[in-house]
Structures are given as structure tokens and as C-alpha cells.
Amino acid sequence: MKSLGIVVSNPDDWTARAISMGLAELGASAVMMDISELAVEIGFDLSFRKGGVDLFDLDTLIIRDMGRGAPQDVAFRFEALRSLADLGVTVINPPDAIVRAANKFATSMALRRAGVPTPRTVVTSSYDEALKTVERMGRAVCKPLFGYKGKDIALLRPGDADLIKDLLIRRGALYLQEFIETPEKRDIRAFVVGEEVAGAIYRVAPPGEWISNLARGGRAERCEISDEIERIAVDANRAVGTMYSGVDMLESEDGMMVIEVNGTPSGKGIYSALGVNVGRTIAGLALGVPMR
Numbered sequence: 001m002k003s004l005g006i007v008v009s010n011p012d013d014w015t016a017r018a019i020s021m022g023l024a025e026l027g028a029s030a031v032m033m034d035i036s037e038l039a040v041e042i043g044f045d046l047s048f049r050k051g052g053v054d055l056f057d058l059d060t061l062i063i064r065d066m067g068r069g070a071p072q073d074v075a076f077r078f079e080a081l082r083s084l085a086d087l088g089v090t091v092i093n094p095p096d097a098i099v100r101a102a103n104k105f106a107t108s109m110a111l112r113r114a115g116v117p118t119p120r121t122v123v124t125s126s127y128d129e130a131l132k133t134v135e136r137m138g139r140a141v142c143k144p145l146f147g148y149k150g151k152d153i154a155l156l157r158p159g160d161a162d163l164i165k166d167l168l169i170r171r172g173a174l175y176l177q178e179f180i181e182t183p184e185k186r187d188i189r190a191f192v193v194g195e196e197v198a199g200a201i202y203r204v205a206p207p208g209e210w211i212s213n214l215a216r217g218g219r220a221e222r223c224e225i226s227d228e229i230e231r232i233a234v235d236a237n238r239a240v241g242t243m244y245s246g247v248d249m250l251e252s253e254d255g256m257m258v259i260e261v262n263g264t265p266s267g268k269g270i271y272s273a274l275g276v277n278v279g280r281t282i283a284g285l286a287l288g289v290p291m292r
């Protein structure tokens with residue numbers, strides 16, 4: 001039997017528990033671990049200790065979340081997981097893919113290279129370039145490079161010179177994306193596991209708003225998984241290198257466009273809205289069991 005671990009910062013996390021229960025249904029079990037207190041020892045022996053567990057002894061490590069922390073902390077944890085992956089532990093999602101997904105610039109590049117439709121985007125540290133981009137786009141969505149949950153997103157318009165300057169001073173670089181007009185102010189979150197979409201929801205922004213994350217008050221509604229959604233979401237997941245992910249899409253006049261691939265997605269929204277439990281599907285993926 002495989003030995004498994006689930007990396008999670010909050011032991012009560014819905015998704016981590018769902019994966020754990022999914023594993024149990026398939027006859028396996030996993031230790032839950034918060035790796036904020038990891039100790040890696042590099043000597044004659046090599047160990048990756050957390051509590052009484054050496055992560056190096058595990059066959060498979062499922063990452064639910066990396067936890068937050070200072071940049072050095074986060075860099076250390078990623079490097080430790082990357083090393084474990086290099087040493088032969090199966091890490092799901094692969095650390096490099098989680099890093100790529102967390103970085104919106106890297107994600108945009110990966111999508112573009114794989115031919116997955118994504119809105120026109122400019123990333124720059126230049127004030128003049130940023131100003132010109134906003135003039136050209138008319139409306140530009142400015143997102144933190146490492147943003148999440150719809151936080152700190154601004155809609156810029158030509159003439160917002162002071163705001164652009166201020167954002168540039170605070171962030172050092174701006175990620176600017178053309179504003180996509182959608183039928184309603186909504187996006188689509190497709191939950192991809194392996195080569196399939198397990199479920200999809202519309203997230204409808206609250207009245208007067210356009211940012212539709214559930215954490216920002218968005219409302220979840222059932223979304224039929226069209227062929228286009230299936231294909232684009234699976235392609236986006238593959239482009240970023242994740243094995244399971246939450247792919248965010250906007251319905252533009254020119255078809256679906258991917259704006260984000262979340263490499264550590266929560267399964268709770270899709271369970272609440274559709275009753276689809278991705279815990280079991282992710283468990284199947286980790287055990288190499290076909291889930292159809």
C-alpha cells in the first residue's frame with residue numbers, strides 16, 4: 001500500500017478532509033501535515049522532518065495548500081517540495097506547476113505557448129508603458145502578480161495616471177489585462193482533475209460589482225460543461241502542468257478565455273453548488289485509480 005501525505009495549513013480544511021475521505025473510500029489513508037514547521041537536514045543522511053514523519057519516506061504527497069508566510073519561508077517550502085519531487089516522491093500538484101499557477105505572468109505565458117485563449121495582457125515595470133497600455137486598452141484590469149480570491153484588483157481607465165504611479169511604486173510591476181465584457185458579470189470556474197472537468201460553476205458578481213470570486217460575494221450557479229469548456233479547461237490545466245486545478249474563464253465575444261489556473265483550488269464551492277465531490281476524484285488520481 002502506498003504511503004501518502006496531505007500538505008495543508010488548516011486541518012479542518014474542507015478540501016483536505018474530502019481528499020482524505022476519498023482515500024479512505026479507496027482503502028488508503030494519508031497523514032495530514034502543516035509544513036510550516038518543516039526541518040530539512042542535509043548531512044550524510046537527508047531528511048525532511050515534520051513532527052514524527054519524514055516526508056522522504058512517503059510515496060505520494062498531495063498539496064492542498066502551501067500556507068502563507070514570509071517570502072523566505074515560502075521559497076524554502078517550495079524548494080523542499082521540489083527536492084522531494086526530484087528525489088522520487090510523487091508530489092501532486094508538482095511544485096513547479098504550483099509556482100507557475102501562482103504567478104499570473106508565468107500562467108499567461110504558459111497559456112499563450114500552449115495556444116490556450118487568454119486575454120491580451122501587458123506586464124511592465126515602466127510607468128510610460130503602463131500608461132500607454134491603459135490608454136490603448138481603454139479599460140485595464142490590474143491584478144497583483146501573485147493575487148488570489150479577487151483581492152487588490154483594480155479597474156484602470158485612461159487618465160488614472162496617479163493611481164498607476166501609486167500602484168507601480170507599491171508593486172514594482174503591473175499586470176494589466178484587457179477588460180472582458182461578459183453576458184452577465186460572471187466567470188466560469190471549471191474544476192479539472194486529470195483529463196476531465198469534474199464540475200463547473202458560474203460565479204456571478206454581486207450587484208454593481210464585476211469581480212465574481214466567491215470570497216468577494218459571488219454567487220455560484222450550475223454551469224453545463226460544454227465541449228468548449230471541457231477542452232479549454234483541460235488544455236489550460238495541461239499547459240500549466242497541474243494534475244488538478246481550478247480554471248477560471250470568461251465568456252468573451254470571441255469565445256472562452258482563460259484568466260487563471262488555480263494550482264491549489266478549494267473543492268468546497270463546487271460541492272456546495274453541485275454536490276460534486278472532487279475529494280474522491282483527486283484521491284483516485286493520487287492512487288492511479290481510474291475514476292470513471
Ligand SMILES: Nc1ncnc2c1ncn2[C@@H]1O[C@H](COP(=O)(O)OP(=O)(O)O)[C@@H](O)[C@H]1O
Binds near residue numbers: 147180210
Ligand atoms: N480581464 C478581465 N475582464 C473582466 N473581468 C475580469 C478579468 N480578469 C478578472 N476578472 C474578474 O476578476 C476575478 C478575479 O480574477 P482572477 O484573474 O481569477 O484573479 P484571482 O486570483 O484573484 O481569482 C474574476 O473571477 C473575474 O470576475
Ligand SMILES: [Mg+2]
Binds near residue numbers: 149150213260
Ligand atoms: Mg480566480
